[in-house]
Each structure stands twice: as C-alpha cells, then as structure tokens.
Amino acid sequence: MTSPPVGLQATAAPATTTVRRPAKTRVRLADVLTYGPLIRALASRDLKARYKQSALGPAWVVFQPLALLAAFTVGFRAVAHVHTDGVPYVLFALAGLAVWTYFQAVTMVATGSIVNNYPLVRWTACPRLALPLATLVSNLPSFLIPGLAALIVAGVAGYLWVGTLLLPFMCVWLLALVGASAILLSAITVRARDVLSVVPFMLQVTLFLSPVAYPTSTLSPVLRALISLNPLTGLLDAWRWSLLGVRPSSAAVIISLALTAIGVVLAWRTFARLEVRMADEI
Amino acid sequence: MDGGSLEPAVVAKDLSKTYQLGELLRMETTLRALVRRASERSRFEALRGVSFEAGRAECFGIVGTNGSGKSTVLQVLAGITCPTAGSVTVRGTVLPLLAVGVGFHLELTGRENSFLYGTILGLERHVIESKLDDIAVFAELERYFDTPLKRYSHGMQSRLCFAIAMLFPANVYCFDEVLAMVDGEFRERCLAEISSLAATGSTVFFVSHDLDQVAAVCDRVMWLDGGELREIGEPEEVVERYNRHLVDHAET
Numbered sequence: 001m002t003s004p005p006v007g008l009q010a011t012a013a014p015a016t017t018t019v020r021r022p023a024k025t026r027v028r029l030a031d032v033l034t035y036g037p038l039i040r041a042l043a044s045r046d047l048k049a050r051y052k053q054s055a056l057g058p059a060w061v062v063f064q065p066l067a068l069l070a071a072f073t074v075g076f077r078a079v080a081h082v083h084t085d086g087v088p089y090v091l092f093a094l095a096g097l098a099v100w101t102y103f104q105a106v107t108m109v110a111t112g113s114i115v116n117n118y119p120l121v122r123w124t125a126c127p128r129l130a131l132p133l134a135t136l137v138s139n140l141p142s143f144l145i146p147g148l149a150a151l152i153v154a155g156v157a158g159y160l161w162v163g164t165l166l167l168p169f170m171c172v173w174l175l176a177l178v179g180a181s182a183i184l185l186s187a188i189t190v191r192a193r194d195v196l197s198v199v200p201f202m203l204q205v206t207l208f209l210s211p212v213a214y215p216t217s218t219l220s221p222v223l224r225a226l227i228s229l230n231p232l233t234g235l236l237d238a239w240r241w242s243l244l245g246v247r248p249s250s251a252a253v254i255i256s257l258a259l260t261a262i263g264v265v266l267a268w269r270t271f272a273r274l275e276v277r278m279a280d281e282i
Numbered sequence: 283m284d285g286g287s288l289e290p291a292v293v294a295k296d297l298s299k300t301y302q303l304g305e306l307l308r309m310e311t312t313l314r315a316l317v318r319r320a321s322e323r324s325r326f327e328a329l330r331g332v333s334f335e336a337g338r339a340e341c342f343g344i345v346g347t348n349g350s351g352k353s354t355v356l357q358v359l360a361g362i363t364c365p366t367a368g369s370v371t372v373r374g375t376v377l378p379l380l381a382v383g384v385g386f387h388l389e390l391t392g393r394e395n396s397f398l399y400g401t402i403l404g405l406e407r408h409v410i411e412s413k414l415d416d417i418a419v420f421a422e423l424e425r426y427f428d429t430p431l432k433r434y435s436h437g438m439q440s441r442l443c444f445a446i447a448m449l450f451p452a453n454v455y456c457f458d459e460v461l462a463m464v465d466g467e468f469r470e471r472c473l474a475e476i477s478s479l480a481a482t483g484s485t486v487f488f489v490s491h492d493l494d495q496v497a498a499v500c501d502r503v504m505w506l507d508g509g510e511l512r513e514i515g516e517p518e519e520v521v522e523r524y525n526r527h528l529v530d531h532a533e534t
Contacts, residue, residue, distance in 0.1 A: 020358055021369040034404075041401040049389040052430075123380040125361045126402045192307055279363040281306055 025272040027129060035130045042134035046109070050138070058141065065097045065146040072097075072213040082214045085246050091157060094150045095243050096212040096236055102143035103178050103232065104203055110135040110182030111199045114190050114278065121190075121282050128275050132186040136179055143174070150243060159244045166242045173238070173260060177231055180263035187271040190278050211236050216249055228252035231259040289373070290335040291454055291485040292342075292359065296368035299329040299354050299509075328354040330509045331368065336487070336502075338373075338453075341480040343500030343517060344489045345524050350506040352489045356380060356456040359487065374453025377403060382443045382463045388432040392423050392442050395431055399446050413449050420471075421445035440464045448475045455479055456487045461495065473499055497521045 051057035069090065076082040077089040084092040113131040120126040151167075154160055189195040207213075210232040216224050227233050228249060234256025237248035274281075303324045305311075329351045336342040344352045357363045359370055360378035385402060386395050396417050400410035418427040421441040431439060440463045447455070457476065461469055476499055480486045490496050496503060496517060503520040505512040507527075513520060 015374060017374075018361065018372045019369055020361055020365060020372065022366060023364055026364065037407065038401050038404075041398050045387055045390060045394070045398055048394070049387055052389045117385075119381070119384045120402065121362075123362065123384040124378060124402055125376070126385070276364050279357065280301060 023276055025276060027127070027272050027275050029268075031127065032129060032133075035127055035133065038127065038130045039134045039137055042130060043137035046134060046138040061141045061145055064142070065094075065101045065149075068097055068101070069093055076213045080214075082218055084215055085217060087159070087240075087244050087246060088157065091150070091153050091159070091244065092215070092240070092246075093213055094146060094153060095240050098143060098147035098150050099174060099232070099236055099239055100207065100210065100212045101146055102139060102174065103181075104207075105139040105142035106135050106178050106182050107185065107199060107203060109139060111185045111189055111195055113182070114186045115193070115196075115282060118282055121278055128278055129183065129271060132182040133179065135182055136175060154243050161245050163242045163245060170235070170239045170242050173235060173257070176264055177235060177256075177260045180260065180267040183267040183271050184263070187267075187274045187278075190282050191274060206230070206232070215240075215246070216252065224249070225251075228255050231256045231263065235260070289338070291338045291340075291373045292334075292336040292487075293371040294332060294334050294355070294359075294368070295370075297329050297332045297355070297358060297365050297370060298327065298367040299351070299358060299363070300366045301326045301328055327509050329358075329365070332506065332509070332511045333368075334504055334511070334514055336485050338485055339480055339483045340502065341476065341486040341488055341500045343496040343503035344487065344506060345491075345493065345496055345503060345521065346506035346512075347528075349508070351509040352506055353380065353458050354509075355506070356458050356487055356489065359454070360456055372454060375404070375451075376454045376456065377447060377450060377452035378456040378458075379443065379447035379460055380456065380458040382440050382460050384443075386431055386439065386443070389430055391430055392418065392421075392427045392434070395442070396446050400450055403450055403452070405450060409451065413451075416449050417442070417445040420449060420475075422468075437464065441468060444468075444472050448472065448479065452484065454485045454487070456489075458489045459491065461490060462492070493521045493525060 054060075056063075072093045073090060076093070082089070110132045113135050114121060114128055117126075117131055120131075121128060151160075154164075185195055185199065209227060210230055211227065212232075216227060216233065216237065219227065228251055234249070234252035234254070237246075238253050238256070240246045241248040303326050328349075332351065332355065334342075344355060346352050354363075356378060357380065358365050359372065360376045360380070361372075362378070362380075385399055387398070390398065393414060396414055397410055400413070414427075418424045421438070421444070423438060423442060423445075426434065426438065431442075434442070444460070444464065447457070447460075455476075461472060464472065473495065476486055476488065480501070488496065488500055498517075500517045502514060503517045504514045505520050505524050513523070
C-alpha cells in the first residue's frame, strides 16, 4: 500500500437532490447565470489552442479586417464610387467591419462548437449551452480590435458626439444578435450537419446583403426595404449613428431590434428543446 | 454502510431508455420522404424498467455483457442523457468517468486540462486549485504538469484522467470500464483509491468486465442482461452466477 488515500477529507454531505426523468426541456434560464466560470475556462482553452504553433498568432485578428478594409476601399469606393453621407469611406467601412468581423468570427466557430466537443457532450454533463456562449467570448478580439480602431479614428477625426454614449447599448445588442445566431446554429448542427456546409457561403452572401461596405441610402427604395429585413442592417445603422452621427433608417433599426428579440427567444427555445437529446443525437 | 439504507444516495425507479437506431439524417431518406412518408426507424431498448438503490459509502458494481445497459445507467445517472421512462434521484454531485481522456485538449498542459475538467464538473476555483498538486502527485506527473498533453504518452494521459476523476470531490463517482486502460501498480493504487472514496462516504458506481476486480472492490453488484435487471446482491454470489451464465452461453 502507498501513502494514505488523498481523497480522505473530501465528500461533504450532499447539498442538492436532482431528479433525472423524461423531460421535454431541462435547462433553465437561471442555470445560465452559473455558467460564467465555465464559459471563461472554455474560451481561454479555445484562445490558447487557436494560436498554438502559429507564427503570427493573434496578429491575424488585425490582418483580417485590414484586408477587408483594403478590398472594400478598392471595390466600393474606387470602383463603385459609393457615397457615405459625408463620412470618409475608410472610417465608414471600419465602423461596419467591427460589427461584421465579430459576427463572422463567432458564426464560423460557434456553428460547430457543440459537435466539435463531441467527447464533452457524449461523456460529461458539461452544460451544452456554455459551448456556443464561450465562442462569444473567445472571439471578442475580432470585435474589440476593429471596434477600438474605429472609435479612435472617429475620435481623432472629430466625429464623436452625444450619441456615442449609447455605444455600450449597441454592444449589448450586437452580443444578443450574434449570441442568438450562435446558439441556434450550434444546436441545429447537432441534428443536421447541413448547417456546417451552409454557413460559410451564407456568410459570404450576407456580407454583400448587409450595409457593411455601403450605406443603405445609396439603394433604391425597394432594395432598401428588402435589405432592412436583414437583422444586421438596423444594427449597423444604429452602430454608425452612435459612432459617427450618420442618420439611420429608423424602420431598419426597429425591424432589427424586433428580430433580435425574436431571435433570442427562438434560439433559447430551440436550444432547450434540442438540448435534451444532444448526447443521443450528436 | 453508515445510514446508506436510510437515505440512499441514488434511487432509480423503473428506468427505461430507448435509442433510435440507424443514421439520424441522410440525403437518401430525405429524398424518399419527399415522395412518400418516411419509414419508422428501428428502436433499441437499452434499459427496460430497471430499479435499484445505492447508499452513501457504498461501492455499487454493475456487470453484464456488451449492450446490457451498464453505460446507459451511468449516462442517465450523470445527467448526460434523459431516461425515456422512470427516474433517477441523485443526492449531491456526480463525477462521471465514462471514457479515458474525455474533454482533454492536447494543446493545453496537464494543469490547464485539470483546471478545465474541474470547471466542467462545476467545481469552484479554490476547490480546483487546492486539488491540483494532489492530482499531479497521484498521476506521477509533477515534472510534466506544465507540458502540453500532446507530449504525453497514452499511459500518462490515462493516469492524469484517473487522478482528476478520483481527487476532485463529488458525492457519486461513476467509473465505466476505464481501469482496463492502465496497468500494474497504478491500477492497484486506483482500486485502493476507489475503495477509500466509498469508505469516506461517497457512492461509487463501478463497471468492469474484470469480475475479480468487481468482487474485490464492490459492496453490492447489479447484473444487467439485455437492458433488464437480473439480480442485485452480494458481489461473490452475483459474479459467480453471472460467470456461470457466461460459460453456459459460451458452450451453447
């Protein structure tokens, strides 16, 4: 026999009683509040793993929006002569890119966040919702870097105004919209891997169907109405209004706020329904 | 078994679990469903009306052939999957070790993986940190604890896994056929540790094909056969009857 068993002092009296029984749903909103430490641990795992054995590592977070910015400036400004309501094009596009690169980065990673953690889902009781939520955290650099750049440039160029104080609200809105899509996509992927094939090209299409590189004011009324149905449109409008004082389309803002609210509820309900059988269906 | 019979840690009542067999979705069936109604997929009843109780400070063994429902019992118990019918009442926290290396990330160090695992179990930071050194010692990985797991051998990964599964505090531990992955002196230490977990008030569920191990470690043993309960009783007796059953079936 070796040294005395290490676990001797353990085993406190059971604190909680749990009943496992057939259920349509079992996650509760109150549970989500306790996920904080787990979300942080998963996000830090993903961040550490992402840049291992990579020469430039985190620098890629800077290059991606920079490259898009350069491409936009050539494609939309130099070729298509897009007018941006008196704001320098580069600043206009940079503000849009902060929202877009975050949405893109999270969506790319979140979609597979549950199926890629197959062992955790199959063999542990790891709360499944923490997996897509962790991608919101681990991809924050994709938002913070272009976002801060836009804020600084806007400040230097003298665009900041009272409305900029509402920027925190815009960030919460962005998180809610991106979070809803992350939760929904990750949950559906468990049952139908089709989502993994759809998301990359849908992202490419969405980039052109969202006013990231152009303002909706350049569009015909019909196109403008159609593009307002994209939940990102109103968010981008409101975001630029807050940062640069560009007049938003109020219809688009209202539609986007409503779609975000509907999206959050829909994502939660869908996730809760699918969560019960994830270990069986993954 | 102090008070185990008075207030069982785990009570399973008429537990049933049905799985659907075959692929969940495929293009062929989708196309066929467009033309006419899709045919019902076949079902597999992994558990049929299984009831049992396990007390605190008890090591509860489960034996049975492959597909008899042993793992399913543990998965329902740990809250990984829901039962199709019946219920399990669990007092306290459950720590499942159902496969070796689960949830480990190869780019993270032993320390980081231990921390992540503890967080997944829902343990608080100070509890995890107070156990990290013990884990490194138990797994004999003190020198390698800050090395990424991809540099570990299989044996080192298994040892880390066991150390984590046995040293983090829980009220109910589940070990599913995992001791087969380690050998020799370390296996003996694991068995001693499992016994001491039960001795200090935890409930241990122990699934193994090594019947001598089951008889040596467990206080009671449950025999599952095709998802149904055959019997629950004294380890030596159940194991002997189960063994005889195996031999009889091997002959026929």
